[in-house]
Amino acid sequence: MYTRVQEHLQKELAAIREAGLYKNERVIVSPQGADIKVSTGQEVLNFCANNYLGLSNNPKLVKAAKEALDTHGYGMSSVRFICGTQDLHKKLEQKVADFFGTEDTILYAACFDSNGGVFEPLFLEEDAIISDSLNHASIIDGVRLSKAVRYRYNNADMADLEEQLKLAQAQRFRIIVTDGVFSMDGNVAPMDKIVELANKYDAMVMVDECHSAGVVGKTGRGVTELFNVRGKVEIITGTLGKAFGGAIGGFTTGKKEVIELLRQRSRPYLFSNSIPPLVAAAGIKMFEMMDETHELQDKLHTNTDYFVGKMKAAGFDLKPTKSAICAVMLYDAKLSQDFAAKLLAEGIYVIGFYYPVVAKGQARIRVQLSAAHEIAHLDKAVAAFTKVGKELGVIK
Numbered sequence: 308m309y310t311r312v313q314e315h316l317q318k319e320l321a322a323i324r325e326a327g328l329y330k331n332e333r334v335i336v337s338p339q340g341a342d343i344k345v346s347t348g349q350e351v352l353n354f355c356a357n358n359y360l361g362l363s364n365n366p367k368l369v370k371a372a373k374e375a376l377d378t379h380g381y382g383m384s385s386v387r388f389i390c391g392t393q394d395l396h397k398k399l400e401q402k403v404a405d406f407f408g409t410e411d412t413i414l415y416a417a418c419f420d421s422n423g424g425v426f427e428p429l430f431l432e433e434d435a436i437i438s439d440s441l442n443h444a445s446i447i448d449g450v451r452l453s454k455a456v457r458y459r460y461n462n463a464d465m466a467d468l469e470e471q472l473k474l475a476q477a478q479r480f481r482i483i484v485t486d487g488v489f490s491m492d493g494n495v496a497p498m499d500k501i502v503e504l505a506n507k508y509d510a511m512v513m514v515d516e517c518h519s520a521g522v523v524g525k526t527g528r529g530v531t532e533l534f535n536v537r538g539k540v541e542i543i544t545g546t547l548g549k550a551f552g553g554a555i556g557g558f559t560t561g562k563k564e565v566i567e568l569l570r571q572r573s574r575p576y577l578f579s580n581s582i583p584p585l586v587a588a589a590g591i592k593m594f595e596m597m598d599e600t601h602e603l604q605d606k607l608h609t610n611t612d613y614f615v616g617k618m619k620a621a622g623f624d625l626k627p628t629k630s631a632i633c634a635v636m637l638y639d640a641k642l643s644q645d646f647a648a649k650l651l652a653e654g655i656y657v658i659g660f661y662y663p664v665v666a667k668g669q670a671r672i673r674v675q676l677s678a679a680h681e682i683a684h685l686d687k688a689v690a691a692f693t694k695v696g697k698e699l700g701v702i703k
């Protein structure tokens with residue numbers, strides 16, 4: 308049997324390669340950070356990590372993780388409800404709730420699981436899920452697992468959302484679901500308007516703060532802070548795998564009955580292992596640091612404004628951003644790949660994205676800023692963009 312499957316898979320793989328969609332993985336041999344070393348020996352400046360606050364190799368988090376290895380061991384070998392809950396897991400859940408101003412929190416192995424496990428237990432055939440068209444793959448998969456009636460509205464389009472809410476009045480319960488920051492454009496969901504529409508049309512609101520938590524809002528509390536709607540959103544999901552240290556782990560935080568029911572019925576929680584104690588301990592330390600100061604957020608915001616200003620002045624066409632994501636528009640798929648390759652040769656590591664990751668004819672380079680970047684790093688990146696941009700005729 309496998310011979311036939313093998314032939315089939317080889318054809319599939321060849322087709323992926325021919326379409327130019329094959330994903331190669333670059334191997335990093337240093338810790339994650341602003342300066343990284345790749346397996347070819349080249350040292351490059353990293354502008355494509357979700358390491359927004361520069362915490363991926365933070366000494367305080369490394370220390371907290373090492374200490375937890377000594378006090379709490381390496382692994383849990385259990386799901387939470389059998390024997391996989393330590394004091395560290397409970398404490399981290401409280402920290403997440405305190406950070407977002409919510410009632411309770413449930414941890415998952417990853418936010419992919421938070422989103423995968425949130426809809427099916429809460430929403431039945433008679434309910435409605437109204438989802439932004441650019442929501443993350445994990446939300447799309449989570450919605451598929453639920454029997455609720457699905458509605459989709461165009462990205463951040465409030466007139467369309469209102470239309471869908473009108474249609475969804477036929478259902479028992481309604482929930483509007485959106486990413487906080489959309490990862491390809493860096494735009495934010497207009498949470499003030501979403502909450503307003505939710506009130507008008509009797510719906511709940513869920514926001515996925517993966518790219519916004521730690522980043523957006525004056526103190527990094529995410530889009531609910533940015534739009535002054537803290538406490539007005541019933542469900543928030545997020546990750547420890549991006550700004551919050553970058554290791555692994557997801558969470559759902561919000562109304563206490565919602566979280567309580569998820570603990571009883573959410574399948575990725577019930578049937579998957581607990582996060583390791585060292586990750587929980589470093590997470591607790593990270594939230595303590597967030598409580599002490601928002602200087603990392605300040606630095607990130609300054610870096611983003613600086614980079615965007617310099618790139619605009621150099622003549623680049625940028626998507627308007629409200630996050631730490633800056634999309635440099637090139638439109639042409641091949642150009643985006645050539646541009647990124649030339650930047651790498653200049654020591655700047657970025658990724659060019661094109662269809663089907665973004666719409667056809669909307670190819671771009673996505674630059675992700677970090678509090679780990681210094682002004683000299685940003686200047687070097689802008690200089691490299693300018694040099695390559697002139698070479699390739701993108702700017703004059």
Ligand SMILES: *Cc1c(COP(=O)(O)O)cnc(C)c1O
Nearest residue numbers: 417418419443515517546548557
């Ligand atoms: C990264 C991301 C996820 C997945 O988070 P993991 O913890 O890595 O599984 C989910 N939603 C959004 C919007 C994301 O950007």
